[in-house]
Amino acid sequence: MSHGDVDPELEMTSPHWMHREAESCPRMHTIWRLERWRSSMLLLIGLALCVLRAPGCSATDTDIALDAKATLNHRIQSLDLLVFVFLLALTVLTIWLFKHHRVSWLHETGLAVIYGLIVGAIIRYAGTSATLVHMQVEPQGVPTYSDKLPPDTLWFRYPVNQTNSTKLPEGIKTYAYVFRGQVHDVDENEIDLKATFDPEVFFNIILPPIIFYAGYSLKKKYFFRNLGAILTFAIVGTTLSAFLIGGFMYGCVKLMPNYLSSSFSFLDTLYFGALISPTDPLTILAIFNDLRVDVNLYALVLGESVLNDAVAIVLSGAIQNYGEHYSDTGEFETTAFLRSLSDFFSIFLLSLMIGAAMGCLTALMTKFTRVRDFPLLESALFVLMSYSTFLLAEATELTGVVAVLFCGICQAHYTYNNLSEDSRQRTKQIFELLNFLAENFIFSYIGVSMFTFPKHHFDAGFIITAFICAAIGRAVNVYPLSWLLNIRRKPKISSNFQHMLFFAGLRGAMSFALAIRNTVSDARQTMLTATSLIVIFTVVIQGGAANFLLNWLKIPVGVDDETEQLNNYQVHSVYNSMDNSHPQTSDGYLQDVEGGGVGRGKVRLSGGTDSNLDTSVDGPNGSLGGASSGRRRNSHEKAILARIWGNFDTKYMKPLLTHSRPTLLETLPVCCNPIARLLTTTQQLTQDGSEFRRVDSDSDICIDNDTGNGLSQDATGAVPGSGVGVGRRNSLSRILTRD
């Protein structure tokens, strides 16, 4: 008879569930929150279907009342979620309307934020009335606090009204209460445990698909070619920016009124620096799509903005660790600093390795089994392995988001080549959709939370300083970075373009998620408010103004149609000729090949398409951008890191993890032949060399994802307007050479 347990039906995570009169009991504080708006929302949604069936409850018993309470609680949770789902559906429809009417003064994420703000304001001012009753308790009998930690559960005997229950004749029932957290201000009459989503939802549910998709859809060739530069600028740049902002903010805050300056330590401002430094890949992507920018630069900036999210999350974790574990005083200590530094690097690298290892493991699974015969199983395996990367990293106290990013990159780089056509489509489409929904959700939520999150703390001085510092941080990233780039870049990045880069430094999901993660202290609440405002401002205003600025800075938007069509045609025809001989690589999306064998098709394309683009396409070389050079010039112009990696990848990684040629039999020393034979599939051996080379050039021709997208849209008969980015590099190349 093992029923010494708690009724799971009565479990409640959100305790603001009751209409009840405020009572005069001295130990019962009541607050009114968030109930009336829900009714209002129901009306607002205006669905006549909402037949609110009153629970037919002759509530004579505490049990029944508790049951009704649990039911009501469930309804309210559903309603909360429903509001967000409707909000998202509305956003989707409006995005379509905007795209349909070619509205360019508002970016789609800006739209989500604005809708969020409107709904948040309605929720806030439509009246709230949920009641939460709490009671001060003390241990029964003589308290024995023998432990450092408070107990996990409290058992509380409560006299119930017994009218018709026959099972427990005594009028006392014992209820379990679960530990929740510290009450910081006992006098304050407000406790709002769950009026908003648990911030951890962002880190465990919303961010992983966004970051995975960023990795999965990263242009891998250009990413790997610029790997050294991207890593340096993501890590060094973001860290520098964080410390600069942190230091500057600290100075400013200390000049502010006492109540603010006393609540901020240097660690707090440093944390703020770390969370406000990363830029949002999404918005940069969208704006650069309009820009149709040089692919190398595009990969550089996109790669950096994806990676700096990863850097920021690890950096902020290290800063927090420093404050909590290593330092006793909150002031600078060399040992603590070094420990945090080693934390930062070890967590980042280990997360990276876990992600890469899981990606490679998936590649091996898909290579050495014939699971591709059953696309559904294959897709399921792909999704499960990717998700388990996140969980594995979290379970080993590393950073799941970072692991998932590198897992995504490896999945795209290796596993994708082993997948069946069906699975390629399916995984791409699923993560695209997940990414879209997650992104819009987070931006809607940023809007809603401006009004509903109870822990905002507005301070004009801090907010203004934060805006200035965020701009400075971005400037520190863009201008010195461009200067460094320009030293070895032949077509310099024009100053206009630098301004554009500076202007495109929108803050997004990661900043907000990091800010809302911890809102215990005054300082943290002030930071959250500032961050929310910065995100909203940058996304709505900067995102919306990007198009105007493009005109104002005289950066030509897009390529003239004939060039694009020519390009398109050329790519398409080459693609078609490839199609017959090698069907499984016919979809250029995500196809890529590293190292020595690349560049041939590209040169052919750029040489034959449009003669006035020829030189400019071959232009951006040098250490950071040797991508468009053909094989003839390839070896001595690529960065050393990229070259080493490329060679290693082509010789060992690709043959091991995919079906590509040359096989390990050819690249490994003779003594390793038995192992090499074991790791080489029949499919790899039976491919003939010419086919292999074709695959190579194919993947090189399909310049980036967008080209691939354009092609597949062509193929499926989709519509104009969504086929973007074909020939992007041309326009910038022209900008660059014009200077």
Added chain:
Amino acid sequence: MSHGDVDPELEMTSPHWMHREAESCPRMHTIWRLERWRSSMLLLIGLALCVLRAPGCSATDTDIALDAKATLNHRIQSLDLLVFVFLLALTVLTIWLFKHHRVSWLHETGLAVIYGLIVGAIIRYAGTSATLVHMQVEPQGVPTYSDKLPPDTLWFRYPVNQTNSTKLPEGIKTYAYVFRGQVHDVDENEIDLKATFDPEVFFNIILPPIIFYAGYSLKKKYFFRNLGAILTFAIVGTTLSAFLIGGFMYGCVKLMPNYLSSSFSFLDTLYFGALISPTDPLTILAIFNDLRVDVNLYALVLGESVLNDAVAIVLSGAIQNYGEHYSDTGEFETTAFLRSLSDFFSIFLLSLMIGAAMGCLTALMTKFTRVRDFPLLESALFVLMSYSTFLLAEATELTGVVAVLFCGICQAHYTYNNLSEDSRQRTKQIFELLNFLAENFIFSYIGVSMFTFPKHHFDAGFIITAFICAAIGRAVNVYPLSWLLNIRRKPKISSNFQHMLFFAGLRGAMSFALAIRNTVSDARQTMLTATSLIVIFTVVIQGGAANFLLNWLKIPVGVDDETEQLNNYQVHSVYNSMDNSHPQTSDGYLQDVEGGGVGRGKVRLSGGTDSNLDTSVDGPNGSLGGASSGRRRNSHEKAILARIWGNFDTKYMKPLLTHSRPTLLETLPVCCNPIARLLTTTQQLTQDGSEFRRVDSDSDICIDNDTGNGLSQDATGAVPGSGVGVGRRNSLSRILTRD
């Protein structure tokens, strides 16, 4: 300064988080659970990557200890989930292996259950050691119990060890505790709040995609044609079976030893009857796919097994309501019974209507906007609307699962026709994958929970009786049902086939979810154990033995390959010829048209494909199976309900909700012309009639989803082995006519 709140970082839902010595404090009970196995699991997973970084924590403060506790808690949750994800990945790989080697003695869901059992046993016996500390408390000062309900939160002052914190010099902190539920057995030393997943997870996360997919992929034409029969048998049959099992069980239980019979009321056994009655559509689907059964019968059985899930959940809800709200004594009362009955019907119908309405709303949205120009937006809208159906039903206290089922049916019947090709693929693939993952998760979980769920209560007598009753319940469904069917069916359902139907009555996800939802009382725990065992037995043994039984009953499995190829070829060629003229309906998947205009292409197909199938295909007519008859015989052979619905659907619903012809301008009376014009799109008007008829026949030719699947797999170059069910009806038709 609004920080009167609870630190969200310290929030914890799963309180079994600490290694700690058991203490001698009289008010501190400690239990050891579920920790050591987690360490064991980590080792078991054997990933050398799991660098367990010890938190570098100089834990001198309660804050830091709490923080470490929260971190550890998060790690353990991740690890729990990771175990399941790995389990699923392993299942996927093994399923592939089984399919690859054509192992037929174990069904894939059976595999998931068995893996679950193994992992559950490892978890159980690998040792557990999580500690949960609880403390008995009482109100501070003089208690004032002015309320019927216990308070939502308790505030508990706890003295903390202060060593380096400077913010709160007094050594007392206040912690909040959240209401969780009733403790039923105070003396028992065991409390295990979250060693398992919250049962509500099944109803809110796992079941909706499964049920939605069942609706979305239901063969709609045959489903609607047999609507009356399906509804009657799903509602009447399931209710009858539930009451029969309930009554029989009650009788048996009363004959059992006193401790058992006293804990069971008639309502309990009735609830058991309701939860054990529904059969699992998944396994029936899989087995019937092997059977390649007559499409009408297939639709009838599949439709019934999908609907009886819906009926069972509403029925069990009504029974529970009866017990909790309406009846004071637990004995029979006419008023209470009638109220429950009205509950049952009103909840079912309202849920159905909400589902259908939301489906139609989505259809209208996709018809009257050009959101199909942007497939990603369109897919997102589709997913959001479908999910909001579930939330809306739950928020209005209806049954989300039922709403989602009918939403799925409407989405497939109307919305699907408006979607772009890309969205059709994407939505189908996404829900297919979700369904696959959810199904395998639930079956794995059934296995795992046999060992880890703390509330099992084994009673051999009850279990044996339950097995017998479940078999009787299934027999009551199958044999009288078949007898009724045979009255008007020309090719009788053979007795062998009836045995097969009886044997295929596996119990699945819904039974388990309903059983685990409420495990407060002894009776409920006994029922859970019996249900788990029945599910495991039926899925593993019956599912595995199905193939042997097929041979033993001399039911031919599958059609010989040449027939299938012929069929396939024929369908394919017609499909191709259609492709040019009407691209958006070229994918036959889910295409269907109701009512008068159907049947022409079918006759052409069956007449031309394979002459020895001709008569048998036209065979199964009568009230329940007039599907394969051509237009010439259509009107007088179809069931009245199906005919009325078909007419209404073709005349009003389809023209309103899709782009199909005839338009509302033609079907509505002349006086309504302005409205009709408003509701008719240009696309509808510009379609010419011949094209319309082609669409019709196209959708009729593509007999069912599986045919569609086969086609799309052909088109994407997928592999043999997954293209199932083409020509299924032929084989059974031959079985039927043989008798």
